[in-house]
Amino acid sequence: MANRDAPKSVIKRLPVYLRILDNLIRRDIEIISSRELSEETGFTAEQIRKDLAYFGAFGTRGAGYNANFLREKILKIIGLHKKTSVIVVGAGHLGKALTRYNMIKNPYVEIVGIFDNDPAIIGESLNSLTVKDVNDMPEIIKKQKIKVGIVTVPEEHAQSVVDSMVKSGIKAILNFAPTKLDVPEGVQVHNADLTIELQSLIYYASTAED
Amino acid sequence: MANRDAPKSVIKRLPVYLRILDNLIRRDIEIISSRELSEETGFTAEQIRKDLAYFGAFGTRGAGYNANFLREKILKIIGLHKKTSVIVVGAGHLGKALTRYNMIKNPYVEIVGIFDNDPAIIGESLNSLTVKDVNDMPEIIKKQKIKVGIVTVPEEHAQSVVDSMVKSGIKAILNFAPTKLDVPEGVQVHNADLTIELQSLIYYASTAED
DNA sequence: CATTGTGAACGGATTCACAGCC
DNA sequence: GGCTGTGAATCCGTTCACAATG
Numbered sequence: 001m002a003n004r005d006a007p008k009s010v011i012k013r014l015p016v017y018l019r020i021l022d023n024l025i026r027r028d029i030e031i032i033s034s035r036e037l038s039e040e041t042g043f044t045a046e047q048i049r050k051d052l053a054y055f056g057a058f059g060t061r062g063a064g065y066n067a068n069f070l071r072e073k074i075l076k077i078i079g080l081h082k083k084t085s086v087i088v089v090g091a092g093h094l095g096k097a098l099t100r101y102n103m104i105k106n107p108y109v110e111i112v113g114i115f116d117n118d119p120a121i122i123g124e125s126l127n128s129l130t131v132k133d134v135n136d137m138p139e140i141i142k143k144q145k146i147k148v149g150i151v152t153v154p155e156e157h158a159q160s161v162v163d164s165m166v167k168s169g170i171k172a173i174l175n176f177a178p179t180k181l182d183v184p185e186g187v188q189v190h191n192a193d194l195t196i197e198l199q200s201l202i203y204y205a206s207t208a209e210d
Numbered sequence: 211m212a213n214r215d216a217p218k219s220v221i222k223r224l225p226v227y228l229r230i231l232d233n234l235i236r237r238d239i240e241i242i243s244s245r246e247l248s249e250e251t252g253f254t255a256e257q258i259r260k261d262l263a264y265f266g267a268f269g270t271r272g273a274g275y276n277a278n279f280l281r282e283k284i285l286k287i288i289g290l291h292k293k294t295s296v297i298v299v300g301a302g303h304l305g306k307a308l309t310r311y312n313m314i315k316n317p318y319v320e321i322v323g324i325f326d327n328d329p330a331i332i333g334e335s336l337n338s339l340t341v342k343d344v345n346d347m348p349e350i351i352k353k354q355k356i357k358v359g360i361v362t363v364p365e366e367h368a369q370s371v372v373d374s375m376v377k378s379g380i381k382a383i384l385n386f387a388p389t390k391l392d393v394p395e396g397v398q399v400h401n402a403d404l405t406i407e408l409q410s411l412i413y414y415a416s417t418a419e420d
Numbered sequence: 421c422a423t424t425g426t427g428a429a430c431g432g433a434t435t436c437a438c439a440g441c442c
Numbered sequence: 443g444g445c446t447g448t449g450a451a452t453c454c455g456t457t458c459a460c461a462a463t464g
Contacts, residue, residue, distance in 0.1 A: 007455065015409035019388060033423065042390050045423095046457060053425060061424045061463045078409055079416025086408070097307035098404065105388070106405050109412070147415040150408070172415035174408055178229060178315070180252050188414035192407055194308065195316050197400060198296070198360070198384055199225035199288055202319070204398035205357040205382035206289025219433065243445065255445095256435060263447060271441040271446045 006054040016041050021071040033064035080108040089161050090152035091116035091131045141168035150174045216264040226251050231281040243274035290318040299371050300362035301326035301341045351378035362386045
């Protein structure tokens with residue numbers, strides 16, 4: 001059965017499956033079972049089958065999944081069958097690192113713009129990009145119909161920058177600023193506050209025995 | 211009631227409360243209710259009360275929570291009442307950015323070492339730190355009894371680096387490498403694979419109407 | 421006959437509703 | 443009176459167990 005809209009937890013696992021499938025295909029492996037996917041990902045085999053079942057029946061009973069076929073399906077589901085254009089707002093150390101990092105790593109995503117409000121930074125070049133004035137951002141978002149943005153501006157600027165992004169048409173935001181962002185219905189924010197991530201880890205380190 | 215060990219979801223929210231409390235204290239606000247915390251964090255008031263109840267009864271019925279008192283309690287729970295020493299392994303763009311970023315942002319955590327295996331990078335200085343040879347890492351971990359590490363090395367080196375970290379005494383790892391890490395019982399890994407984070411966001415952007 | 425796809429059982433986290441208390 | 447603390451009810455995701463099938 002397909003398409004009772006999938007929970008967030010499922011959506012978060014799809015890119016993991018994609019990464020494994022890319023690896024397999026690079027190694028010319030054609031068929032993979034849910035058990036093998038389980039070993040590679042650390043998720044249970046049942047969970048993997050259930051996840052995929054939200055979107056259709058992609059496997060072959062008795063055999064497993066065809067890696068290429070499943071990869072194509074997942075690309076379609078996520079929306080990565082066409083390269084996605086993304087902008088980065090905030091060209092501090094983190095913004096620049098993410099821009100460089102993603103350019104190298106990710107065949108499915110292209111960072112097409114990076115913005116800042118600091119005249120000292122605007123104009124700097126970064127691989128093939130030039131840091132642009134954040135005031136020019138709305139026009140570029142609209143013209144290029146960009147839907148996804150990464151926010152690495154300081155806390156105090158985050159909400160106003162996001163308001164402007166949303167007004168221009170951005171639908172999904174990866175937020176590195178340490179603050180809660182208010183966005184209208186229909187816009188997704190994922191928080192990636194690294195300070196918080198690190199602090200919650202410390203809990204486990206400090207309660208670890210030995 | 212206290213201390214049936216709290217679920218991960220609770221632990222992940224504690225640092226958010228901490229951040230809000232820090233802000234309040236900076237603004238000289240002394241008392242806050244779970245409803246107000248709810249507005250600041252986006253979590254429900256009941257959830258916040260339940261979360262805190264895992265560790266004790268910190269509030270005053272009829273009034274709310276004393277910001278300073280609650281902050282101290284949360285610091286103790288997480289283990290941030292003493293500054294925590296952290297190392298970064300991998301001094302590429304991301305590793306360097308995280309090092310700089312955390313040094314500025316985080317009063318509770320101190321990055322005390324950054325390591326790489328590339329002779330061209332070893333010896334570079336970064337604020338008050340010098341990039342050291344990853345071969346020197348085990349000794350430093352042991353000597354300084356470091357428990358928390360951040361991994362930003364390429365996928366192919368991640369597992370061996372982590373094995374070495376764990377062997378030297380690291381108990382918690384924030385992993386930016388796009389791979390599943392195998393660690394023994396008792397060691398925590400949090401994955402912060404930014405590619406995966408971004409791809410799952412794209413799902414929402416590509417299914418957004420309009 | 422191995423492996424998928426899936427209803428049913430389970431468990432854990434969130435929400436509800438209210439008793440307890442300042 | 444207002445807000446915390448918490449048992450009970452609910453919701454939702456995971457695991458189980460097995461029927462379906464190439």
